[in-house]
Amino acid sequence: MASFLGRRALHSAIALIGLILAVFFLVRLTGDPTDLYLPIDASLETRKEFAHKHGFDRPSAEQFLVFLKDVSNGDLGYSLRKQRPAMELxxxxxxxxxxxxxxxxxxxxxxxxxxxxxxxxxxxxxxxxxxxxxxxxxxxxxxxxxxxxxxxxxxxxxxxxxxxxxxxxxxxxxxxxxxxxxxxxxxxxxxxxxxxxxxxxxxxxxxxxxxxxxxxxxxxxxxxxxxxxxxxxxxxxxxxxxxxxxxxxxxxxxxxxxxxxxxxxxxxxxxxxxxxxxxxxxxxxxxxxxxxxxxxxxxxxxxxx
Amino acid sequence: MPDPILEIDDLRIEFRSGGEIVHAANGVSFQINPGETAAILGESGSGKSVTAAAVMRLLQSPPAFITGGAVRFKGQDVLGMPIAKWRDYCGREIAMVFQDALTSLNPVFSVGWQIAELFRAHGVAFGRDANARAVDLLNRVGIPDPALRAKDYAHQFSGGMRQRVMIAMAIALGPDLLIADEPTTALDVTVQAQIMELLEELRAESNMAMILITHDLGVVADVADNVAVMYAGRVVERGPVSEVLARPGHAYTLALLDSVPRANSLGQHLKPIIGSPPDLARIPKGCAFHPRCRFATDLCRNEEPPSVAVTPRRIAECHHVEAVFNDS
The missing domain is CATH 1.10.3720.10 (MetI-like)
Structure with a gap:
């Protein structure tokens, strides 16, 4: 039973990693959140500041590594919308x-x-x-x-x-x-x-x-x-x-x-x-x-x- | 003569499917007295199991329809009584052992639970009491470590042990009649003998009547008092086993006996019955056996044979009883 559970957990972990990869990159194809969160006439400065604050100015691969590191610490990030931990929502x-x-x-x-x-x-x-x-x-x-x-x-x-x-x-x-x-x-x-x-x-x-x-x-x-x-x-x-x-x-x-x-x-x-x-x-x-x-x-x- | 415990009178059963009518039983008549062992002998498709299922009211309708005849158990009309009332007789006064114990036992309940269910279903005993009785029964049918094995499931038993479990269920409430439908067919030869011995022993202990459905002549000869030979949905010959097997009165019984290899037939060819059993949707006119019969004449091809009393205790449905009788 223990080995069965172990095998099951391993398979699921692999699937979960695949899923995270897909979601992480696919969701970023939907566009730049900055456009939605800042007023239409926001200055370039403000935009850059927003992107920097949330790490969107870094290459996606780097963003992903940061994300993984946070996840392993149990931190799934802050909701952009609600300014609260995403996990809480x-x-x-x-x-x-x-x-x-x-x-x-x-x-x-x-x-x-x-x-x-x-x-x-x-x-x-x-x-x-x-x-x-x-x-x-x-x-x-x-x-x-x-x-x-x-x-x-x-x-x-x-x-x-x-x-x-x-x-x-x-x-x-x-x-x-x-x-x-x-x-x-x-x-x-x-x-x-x-x-x-x-x-x-x-x-x-x-x-x-x-x-x-x-x-x-x-x-x-x-x-x-x-x-x-x-x-x-x-x-x-x-x-x-x-x-x-x-x-x-x-x-x-x-x-x-x-x-x-x-x-x-x-x-x-x-x-x-x-x-x-x-x-x-x-x-x-x-x-x-x-x-x-x-x-x-x-x-x-x-x-x- | 005591009143028969079970009487089957001119029973007719059809299976209707896809516009075709299969005549599984065409006027089966049969009776058995208390304490007697009677065998129903026949090839596959001769209607013996269907008859037993009809008696137990286990036929699914549709496709099966009982189109005529009557069944009386202890004088009561079986087919006409409300099913719930008949179910109350089942298990308590009349019980059945099926051919394939593996599929006949429920795979997801322990065998002890399934035996104890008889006591619960009939309100005889419940809970621990019922379980304890189930263990006793397992012990009685010769299962070692009964208390432990009662918790096991059907797939954990060997074929012979499974059939013992089936038998334990059948005798749980001490029925007066046991119908054993090919109880040993699925088993090894050595185990077959043990199971037959067990059945006979249990039968004798409580003087229960037993109907043994089989295609095995040896089994019939060993344990039965009377035999009914079935062909194409009819009982074609019936009478005391010793007489019928010694000197058949029906051409089919004779052919059946001739087909069995014997100790003194060493080196000779087997004598199978030529042809195959009739298609029950197209039973031949006249005597159903005529296409395979060496005694067949035009009379057999056109007219149904009458019921002939071969001796006072024997009946055969054959146009040529005398010729067959003298030939054997």
Whole structure:
């Protein structure tokens, strides 16, 4: 287990370095932050002073080395926009995103398991056909469009829900609904396929021959096996939720990491962009490790290899 | 005569898929008395496992449909009763051992958990009590270190040990009837004998009735009291094992016996049954066996054979019972 973790950490470290390299140089291709942060009629002197203060006057390679040195000391730089440590901004924004993504993920997995299991129980039945169509639509619908249409219908026309912002329950409904759509649609299909296989297996026959009730056959014997493939996909989708969060947070003005990332890119706030991406990448790495552990916990056959 | 514990009467099963109808069982009739061991003998595709699955109500519908006949267990109509009520009989009064123990055991639960589940599902025992009983059962079916092995998973057992686990589950609640569907087919020859011995021992201990589904004539001869020979979804001959195997009344049974190599047939060629079992979507007219039968006449090609009482305790469905009987 320790060697497995070590290998995993090494791979992730290499990937992280590649990612930092790419982000560091790519973000600098977006242009010169000086143009955005100083008044249009700022003197050359002021501009030079600004560039010098943030190190933009040095060659990029040198900037990168300085950046690496700072990172190794745990310093991810100051936000150009907010004049505060970039890390602080990221850590402030993270809980909001985690709450949004967490609730959306838990809800979509739970619902998908129920819907997928019922669909698989009677393949080709009415429920199966309706849920297949609905889940396909959910998985294929572009979330930015659904988000804006949702605002138009529920917030502007019907006035049932607020258009954007953070607050009590009504503020959560639209963002979570939109964020759930794709993972829910995909998960229903995955759960259905996995349950279809499990329900036609020999061990389900054994369970029925033992006199185990149908509910336990479905939700204990079959689902516990289907979990193995469900977890794989759910893991990928959770990672992919970062993408969804960027869009949903932007559309709904949700002050999370996704919005922070987009705002920082727009404002050429390089240190914040770098910090968001590094923290997110680390979170994904940890998530993958957690999924590996979950796998081992779920499948005794892997455990004994 | 006691009342039969299980009666299958003219059971008909079809599989419908892609516009084709596969006739898996075409009027299967069979019965077994309490404490008796009966064998159902037949090639793959003769309908023996499908019949067992229908009795246990394990057929998935669609594609399987029971289109006729009845099954009675202890006088109760099985196919007509609510499934939840039948499930209550399953495991408690009627149990089944399947062919492939590796796939028939759930890979993600320990074997102890799966055995204890029987006690929990039927409200007999829970928690530690159920687990302790599971360990007792593992001990009874001859698994060494039962307390330790109860925590292991199916993939950690050898083939023979896995089948012992299946048997432990089947006998957990002391059923009156055990259906063993090719219990030794997936096993090594030496292990086969041990498993059959164990089954017979456990059966005798509690005077349980046992239906042994097999294609192995040797097994039938060793343990069964009565035998039903199946071909193309029908029981073509049935009666006491000693009589049927000594002197078959159906041309198929005879051909089957002739195909088995014997100690005194050293140096001779094997005599396989020519041709292959019929496509169950296109069963031949008349007697289904006629294309492969050396006794076949025009009568066999056109008319279904009647049920003939070969002796008072035996029935064969063959147009040429006498000729076959005299030939053997």
């Amino acid at each position: 990221v850590l402030e924004a993270y809980p909001t995103t985690l709450a949004l993504a967490g609730v959306a993920m838990v809800l979509s997995i739970t619902l998908a398991i129920i819907v997928g299991a019922i669909a698989a129980y009677k393949p080709g039945g009415v429920f199966d056909r309706i849920s297949s169509m609905a889940s396909l639509a959910g998985a294929s619908a572009p979330d930015f469009w659904i988000a804006i249409t949702g605002i138009l219908i529920f917030a502007v026309t019907l006035r049932w829900l607020p258009t954007s912002g953070v607050g009590d329950l009504p503020y959560w409904i639209l963002p979570i609904g939109v964020l759930m759509l794709r993972p829910f649609g995909l998960m229903v299909q995955v759960v259905r396929a996995a349950m279809l296989g499990a329900l036609s297996s020999a061990y389900v026959k054994t369970a029925r021959a033992k006199g185990v009730g149908e509910t336990a056959v479905i939700f204990v014997h079959a689902l516990r096996n289907a979990c193995l493939s469900i977890v794989t996909v759910a893991g990928d989708l959770t990672v992919g939720m970062i993408n969804g969060a960027v869009i949903v947070e932007t559309v709904f003005g949700w002050p999370g990491v996704g919005k922070l990332m987009i705002d920082s890119v727009m404002q050429r706030d390089f240190p914040t962009v770098q910090a968001t991406i590094m923290v997110t990448a680390t979170a994904i790495f940890l998530l993958n490790i957690a999924i590996d552990f979950l796998y081992v916990a779920l499948d005794p056959r892997i455990r004994h290899q």
